[in-house]
Amino acid sequence: MSSNRFNWFRFSSPATFYPLAGRLVPWFSAIAIILIVIGLYMSFFVAPTDYKQGEGYRIIFVHVPASWMSMFIYLVMAFWAIIGLVFNTRVSGMMVQSLAPTGALFTFLALWTGAFWGKPMWGTWWVWDARLTSELILFFLYIGYIALHSSIDDKRRADRASAILVLVGVVNIPIIYYSVKWWNTLHQGASVSVKSGSSMASIMLITMLIMALGFWFYSIAVALARVRSIILERERDANWVSELPEIKR
Amino acid sequence: MFKAFSTVVMRDLLLAMRHRSDILTTLFFFVIAISLFPLGVGPELNTLREIAPGVFWVAALLASMLSLERLFAIDFADGTLEQLLLTPQPATILVLAKVLAHWLITGVPLVLLSPLLGLQYDLSSDVIQVLMLTLLLGTPSLSLIGAIGAALTLGLRGGGVLVSLLVLPLYIPVLIFGAGAVEATVSGLGGTGHISMLAAIFLLSLVIAPLATVAALRVSAE
Numbered sequence: 134m135s136s137n138r139f140n141w142f143r144f145s146s147p148a149t150f151y152p153l154a155g156r157l158v159p160w161f162s163a164i165a166i167i168l169i170v171i172g173l174y175m176s177f178f179v180a181p182t183d184y185k186q187g188e189g190y191r192i193i194f195v196h197v198p199a200s201w202m203s204m205f206i207y208l209v210m211a212f213w214a215i216i217g218l219v220f221n222t223r224v225s226g227m228m229v230q231s232l233a234p235t236g237a238l239f240t241f242l243a244l245w246t247g248a249f250w251g252k253p254m255w256g257t258w259w260v261w262d263a264r265l266t267s268e269l270i271l272f273f274l275y276i277g278y279i280a281l282h283s284s285i286d287d288k289r290r291a292d293r294a295s296a297i298l299v300l301v302g303v304v305n306i307p308i309i310y311y312s313v314k315w316w317n318t319l320h321q322g323a324s325v326s327v328k329s330g331s332s333m334a335s336i337m338l339i340t341m342l343i344m345a346l347g348f349w350f351y352s353i354a355v356a357l358a359r360v361r362s363i364i365l366e367r368e369r370d371a372n373w374v375s376e377l378p379e380i381k382r
Numbered sequence: 383m384f385k386a387f388s389t390v391v392m393r394d395l396l397l398a399m400r401h402r403s404d405i406l407t408t409l410f411f412f413v414i415a416i417s418l419f420p421l422g423v424g425p426e427l428n429t430l431r432e433i434a435p436g437v438f439w440v441a442a443l444l445a446s447m448l449s450l451e452r453l454f455a456i457d458f459a460d461g462t463l464e465q466l467l468l469t470p471q472p473a474t475i476l477v478l479a480k481v482l483a484h485w486l487i488t489g490v491p492l493v494l495l496s497p498l499l500g501l502q503y504d505l506s507s508d509v510i511q512v513l514m515l516t517l518l519l520g521t522p523s524l525s526l527i528g529a530i531g532a533a534l535t536l537g538l539r540g541g542g543v544l545v546s547l548l549v550l551p552l553y554i555p556v557l558i559f560g561a562g563a564v565e566a567t568v569s570g571l572g573g574t575g576h577i578s579m580l581a582a583i584f585l586l587s588l589v590i591a592p593l594a595t596v597a598a599l600r601v602s603a604e
Contacts, residue, residue, distance in 0.1 A: 218597075266554070266558075270551045270554055273547075273550070273551035274551055276547065277547045277548045277551060280544060280547050280548075281534060281535070281544060281547075281548060284535075284538050284539065284540060284544055285538060290601055290602075290604075293601045294534050294598060294601045294602065295534075297530070297534065297594055297597050297598050297601070298534060298548060300594070301590070301594050302551075304586075304590075308555075
């Protein structure tokens with residue numbers, strides 16, 4: 134293989150990925166904090182009051198980005214699961230494992246903020262609507278993944294078994310996304326779509342996108358920080374770990 | 383290839399006939415679970431007729447899930463499973479055969495028993511027909527999807543509880559459309575749309591589930 138070609142597998146080894154993740158975490162955390170602070174300021178003070186839903190609509194700035202992330206993180210997990218199964222790389226399985234708690238958190242946040250939104254708008258905390266139900270299933274899928282992974286002691290086997298589970302569950306993602314179109318129940322249709330653009334004021338849209346980006350960077354930062362702990366935990370007997378400056382002291 | 387398929391089916395059926403109590407436990411679980419609801423909810427026939435589709439489907443779901451452990455566990459313990467995976471025949475065919483046998487043992491009896499239990503809930507004969515049809519279409523999907531969970535949790539401690547956590551979320555679509563079809567028939571809307579969706583779920587799981595099950599078995603049995 135020619136030496137000037139970039140080797141994509143360079144960072145698939147825990148020994149090279151660990152320091153890379155360590156260098157990236159502060160950057161992603163800083164960007165996440167800046168974006169979320171700007172987004173929160175805009176959502177509370179800049180975005181105008183909605184003429185129909187009043188002040189209560191402001192929860193959309195947390196609700197929609199959290200729902201996006203809940204689905205997107207699952208897709209990223211599925212991506213790493215495929216990479217792990219095909220190339221048998223160790224870091225892929227660790228990435229899946231490190232993303233799962235964040236995904237479960239965002240799914241719970243989406244359901245919770247949805248309940249807070251539903252109470253004043255629909256007059257109820259919860260309805261058995263297609264989108265709510267499929268989002269709840271997504272939450273169960275995350276929990277199932279975490280439970281399966283933690284109950285297998287051999288971590289390499291755990292990675293591969295739960296990767297299969299993640300891939301089976303991926304069927305649910307398009308169902309959540311299109312549920313409002315297919316069943317047309319109480320949950321309102323998508324506020325933003327690629328085809329027809331946005332159905333809301335541009336300042337609200339910008340605020341929402343800033344929050345979504347902030348959540349995105351937060352997820353990356355947290356996942357990378359978590360994957361560092363996972364690497365240390367699993368590779369504790371490896372030579373390169375015992376030579377790390379923070380371990381050696 | 384077909385010979386291997388039928389050999390595995392016949393073998394599993396023979397094994398099940400030798401341990402008849404295993405089949406009967408699942409069946410009686412289904413009967414008891416369904417009979418508990420009138421005692422808990424009250425014997426009002428109008429209420430019972432309304433909750434019947436949901437009760438039947440949830441009971442079928444749980445009964446099918448409880449019998450999953452037997453699908454691979456015994457073969458795994460005595461080493462048969464490893465031999466099956468090593469045979470030259472494609473492993474998906476053998477898994478399909480095992481799932482078919484599992485469905486014949488646990489799914490078909492539920493379908494055949496449901497009209498009798500339907501009478502307890504005062505269902506009309508049309509509704510009972512739709513109920514049987516949906517169970518006939520839905521329980522194979524349950525066995526197929528459940529096989530993935532059974533293969534993933536093979537030989538793990540606390541496998542029984544874990545399999546419910548993995549499999550029940552994936553069962554939910556079958557439950558929604560199965561119970562939905564019966565409900566739509568009760569309310570006079572007609573359940574053909576729901577039944578088509580059930581058939582679609584069955585076909586989808588028929589394609590995906592054996593592949594995923596084989597992959598999971600190879601991970602678990604290595």
